[in-house]
Structures are given as C-alpha cells and as structure tokens.
Amino acid sequence: MLDKNSPVPMYIQIEEFLKGKIFEEEYKIGENIPSEREFSEQLGVSRMTVRHAITNLVNSGLLYREKGRGTYVANPKLEQPLSGLTSFTEDMRSRGYEPSNKLIRFEKIIPPIDIAKALQMKTGDEVFSVVRIRNADQLPMAIERTYIPVDIIPDLDKSMVLGSLYSLIEERHHQKIGHASQLMEAALVTKEDSKLLNIEQPSAVLIIERKSYLSTGIPFELVRSTYRADRYKFISEIQR
Numbered sequence: 001m002l003d004k005n006s007p008v009p010m011y012i013q014i015e016e017f018l019k020g021k022i023f024e025e026e027y028k029i030g031e032n033i034p035s036e037r038e039f040s041e042q043l044g045v046s047r048m049t050v051r052h053a054i055t056n057l058v059n060s061g062l063l064y065r066e067k068g069r070g071t072y073v074a075n076p077k078l079e080q081p082l083s084g085l086t087s088f089t090e091d092m093r094s095r096g097y098e099p100s101n102k103l104i105r106f107e108k109i110i111p112p113i114d115i116a117k118a119l120q121m122k123t124g125d126e127v128f129s130v131v132r133i134r135n136a137d138q139l140p141m142a143i144e145r146t147y148i149p150v151d152i153i154p155d156l157d158k159s160m161v162l163g164s165l166y167s168l169i170e171e172r173h174h175q176k177i178g179h180a181s182q183l184m185e186a187a188l189v190t191k192e193d194s195k196l197l198n199i200e201q202p203s204a205v206l207i208i209e210r211k212s213y214l215s216t217g218i219p220f221e222l223v224r225s226t227y228r229a230d231r232y233k234f235i236s237e238i239q240r
C-alpha cells in the first residue's frame with residue numbers, strides 16, 4: 001500500500017491513502033477516523049509523518065479536528081456566493097441546513113468612535129453590541145460581532161437575536177434592506193475565537209466586515225464575522 005522506496009514522500013502517500021478511504025466512503029462524513037497512533041502502527045511510519053498528512057487534509061478541508069475528541073471526515077465546504085445581500089439564516093436554509101444561534105453577548109453601549117462614525121451616528125448615541133455564534137445543524141460556522149444603532153430597533157432584546165436579524169428588520173419593522181459594502185481578510189484564529197468555534201490554534205479563518213444600509217441609505221449594522229476556513233469557500237462571478 002505504501003512504498004518506502006518511492007520518490008513520493010511518505011506523508012503524500014498517506015494523504016492519498018486517506019483520500020481514497022474518504023472517497024470510497026469507507027470513512028464517512030461526520031465519522032471519526034482512527035488515531036494517529038493507530039495509523040502509525042498500521043502503516044509502519046512515525047506519528048509525525050501521519051500527523052503531517054492529516055494536517056494537510058485538515059487544511060484542505062477534507063478532515064477536521066475536534067479538540068480532545070479526534071479527527072473527523074468533514075462535510076464538503078459550503079460554497080458561499082459573495083454576490084447577494086442574504087442573511088445567514090437564508091443562506092443555511094437554502095442549503096438544507098438548520099440555522100441556530102448561540103448568544104455570547106448582548107449589551108447596549110456607547111460605541112467606540114470608529115464604529116459610531118461608520119454607522120453615521122452622533123456622539124453619545126447608543127448601539128446594541130451583539131456577539132453570536134452561528135451554527136448550521138448545530139455545528140459552529142462563524143462568529144458575528146454586530147453593532148446596530150438603537151434608533152433602528154429600539155426594542156431589540158436577547159430573544160430576538162436568537163432568530164434572524166434581517167427578517168426582524170423586514171417583517172417586524174417593515175424596513176427595506178438596500179445594499180452593503182464588504183471587506184475581507186485572512187487571519188489566524190484568536191485564542192478566544194478558537195474556543196467559540198471549537199477549532200484548534202493555529203487555524204485559518206476568514207474575516208468579513210459588512211456594513212449594511214436600509215433602502216433609505218441609513219446604515220443599520222456593522223458586522224465583523226469570523227468564518228471557519230475549513231467550512232467555507234467563497235465564490236464570486238466576474239465578467240469582462
């Protein structure tokens with residue numbers, strides 16, 4: 001199965017071996033694979049070499065590690081278009097996943113100056129500062145840190161942000177959501193976020209900052225989202 005005389009490095013041969021097991025569904029999505037120790041005994045190679053191969057497959061999104069539990073076969077990465085102004089709830093439902101939120105923080109605060117400026121607020125005006133873990137079928141996908149001017153939804157409370165913010169604005173407050181601007185950057189997960197997302201350090205994450213406006217041109221949210229890079233691919237259509 002593995003050829004020690006081959007010019008192909010051992011860790012790459014192990015990667016191919018594991019990929020074969022995944023594609024043939026001997027290892028199924030959501031199931032955990034044998035431990036590094038078991039592989040190293042079975043294949044007669046060092047644990048370091050096995051770890052190298054597994055880490056590469058984690059980085060490419062075929063496997064994921066759960067802290068203290070083991071390594072699992074991942075769902076194929078979710079392909080998220082960067083075009084429409086959709087909500088997390090809509091995105092997950094359209095793919096057949098059940099969205100849910102875990103509320104980490106809900107506060108009414110006077111925002112830092114940069115946030116107040118971005119949201120075109122007057123000094124002293126308050127925002128709701130909301131931190132939510134966004135799950136798909138109970139698995140954490142992203143953390144969203146959202147600032148919403150209190151003037152937009154004055155009666156916002158904790159129970160409301162356990163559901164969809166966008167449907168709250170559109171259906172309960174009868175406001176139209178207009179457009180948004182987004183910026184994206186790659187980062188390594190922070191210690192705090194690695195705990196919230198249940199991923200190891202170091203892991204790659206993608207940060208998207210979205211500023212969204214009502215159709216009247218008034219900004220209603222500034223959101224910094226941290227996406228698990230092992231769960232997402234972002235797609236955009238481009239034309240010449």
Ligand code: 16G
Nearest residue numbers: 087088089164165166167208210223
């Ligand atoms: C998306 C948006 C976020 C918005 C949220 C509303 C990005 C980068 N972010 O996650 O800005 O607040 O949806 O979702 O796409 P909700 O209506 O389910 O609460």
